[in-house]
Amino acid sequence: MMQHKAEPQDILAVFREAIPAFQVLSDKTRQDIILLLDEHEETGLNVNEIAEKLPLSRPAISHHLKNLKQAGLVDVRQHGTGNYYYLTLLQAVEHMKHLISLLENNCELK
Template identity: 40%
Template structure:
């Protein structure tokens, strides 16, 4: 339910916090973007690691945080792990920030 309709309950706030905290890190936000935009909707860790100047253990840590937040899921295939975005988790986060139809428009800020 969007914030503009009613305030979040304590429980709902706590449920959403893990996802927002996970996305608050620039590396994790970029990792999520790379996985989401990868051809076929899933990416091997071997395909996305080269996009960062970080060690493999650091990349793995960030992917683990995204998995634990429920934003990514994964599967081991041989020696590689493949990741994909969990659409329902992203929908939950985005829906709470979406304005509803008929809500008062925000006042324009003069430039």
């Protein structure tokens, strides 16, 4: 069964919605943070724990975490007096899968 072709403006809208995730994922430090959080998915990590594992200051780590949170790739929960960051990749990954599907079904792949 053949897939219905999407309108170019619909594909463009999906591209535009993906921009925040693509922007934050293009940074190597943020990629490192994502992998660290994945290794500690059950407990999450606080800024100090991330800073112990990466050669960055706590303010720099906080800045990267803020960007990841704004893009919807991480979230934070309070535990005691600390804030622990954890991954929330599902929506971003589903959005990227949708974009890939649109491209596969509507663009000539060579």
